[in-house]
Amino acid sequence: MIAEPLSSDEVSAAICRWLAARYRSAISPAEPATRLTGGADFWTYAVAFSGDALPAEWRVPLVARVPPTPERFPMLERESRLQEWAAAHGYPAPAVIELLPPGEVFERPVQFVRRAPGTTMTAAMTAAPWRIGGLVDRLAGLQVQLHGRPPPPWASENLWSVVERRLGLVRFVLDRLAHRELEAGLEAVARLAPRLEVAEPVLCHGDFHAMNVLVDGPRSAVIDWTDAGIGDAHCDIARTSWLFEFAAVAAPRRTERVVLKAVAPWLSRRYRRAYEKERPVDDDRVRLWRPLHLLHALAMTVADEHELVGPSRAGTDYWPGLQPWLRGELTGALARA
Numbered sequence: 001m002i003a004e005p006l007s008s009d010e011v012s013a014a015i016c017r018w019l020a021a022r023y024r025s026a027i028s029p030a031e032p033a034t035r036l037t038g039g040a041d042f043w044t045y046a047v048a049f050s051g052d053a054l055p056a057e058w059r060v061p062l063v064a065r066v067p068p069t070p071e072r073f074p075m076l077e078r079e080s081r082l083q084e085w086a087a088a089h090g091y092p093a094p095a096v097i098e099l100l101p102p103g104e105v106f107e108r109p110v111q112f113v114r115r116a117p118g119t120t121m122t123a124a125m126t127a128a129p130w131r132i133g134g135l136v137d138r139l140a141g142l143q144v145q146l147h148g149r150p151p152p153p154w155a156s157e158n159l160w161s162v163v164e165r166r167l168g169l170v171r172f173v174l175d176r177l178a179h180r181e182l183e184a185g186l187e188a189v190a191r192l193a194p195r196l197e198v199a200e201p202v203l204c205h206g207d208f209h210a211m212n213v214l215v216d217g218p219r220s221a222v223i224d225w226t227d228a229g230i231g232d233a234h235c236d237i238a239r240t241s242w243l244f245e246f247a248a249v250a251a252p253r254r255t256e257r258v259v260l261k262a263v264a265p266w267l268s269r270r271y272r273r274a275y276e277k278e279r280p281v282d283d284d285r286v287r288l289w290r291p292l293h294l295l296h297a298l299a300m301t302v303a304d305e306h307e308l309v310g311p312s313r314a315g316t317d318y319w320p321g322l323q324p325w326l327r328g329e330l331t332g333a334l335a336r337a
Helices: 008-023 070-088 121-127 129-147 162-174 180-196 233-250 254-276 283-305 322-336
Strands: 034-036 043-047 062-066 096-100 110-114 202-204 213-216 219-222 229-231
Touching: 008 043, 008 062, 070 096, 070 110, 070 202, 121 129, 121 213, 129 202, 129 213, 129 219, 129 233, 129 254, 162 180, 162 229, 162 233, 162 283, 180 283, 180 322, 202 233, 233 254, 233 283, 233 322, 283 322
Parallel strands: none
Antiparallel strands: 034 043, 043 062, 062 110, 096 110, 202 229, 213 219
């Protein structure tokens, strides 16, 4: 079981002490620290600091992201490098200010990123339903823009593979408990892996959806690069398309599921049309990626159920029938792949 999250006050005080020692000057919070919602396996906090000796990058509003275990540091390093690469090449990803290893401030690593203004695209859709079509078009446009960026020359396929990033959670769960269905799913998806490779890989976000896009008027920012990697653009396309369907099934309340089920097909079609105006899409390859995303989702529900990741929902935010649905969908997707 993972440790309990730190309080906002504990986080702010610890970072102030670290900054004061680093810059040999008094540091104080510029605003009260706030724990943010969202993020399936990170504790995130809105923080800001003031002090005469602080450089400019530390004087802006920040987000401190803390994974629940120290072992996440190597993955967080790779995530940070890909996010930095995207931002340096003109993509609207929040700048990574610094990544600190375990033991520097907390027992776990901490990543500082510049806080982007705005609200999630999901919240914007809910607040103004008449804007949904335009926001879905913007979502697709941001994804096209990402896939048009050059992949880093230092990112070798194996270490930075988006396939391995998506399978990482499955292996994490299986290292901690026996689960027959996840084991069988991992073996089946691993056999598909050679077919998922492409001659010209691109930078993939790995979890591209409306909750991971912040909007502020005409400006956008793509956040949460946890699953970012290098690979086939169809990995991202398949996940985004599927997540519209998943949202309609996973919602805990029946009324939400009914509404989302009615609009999900239209959202998915609108997104695909907007994407395909700029880049071609191969339906066979979209179908080929579906088992990987279903397996990852099944692993997440198992991890939540056993409180292996944080902030753990322990299955409470999911419709009780979700796991059986995922198992059936995974079996069917593997048969069609």
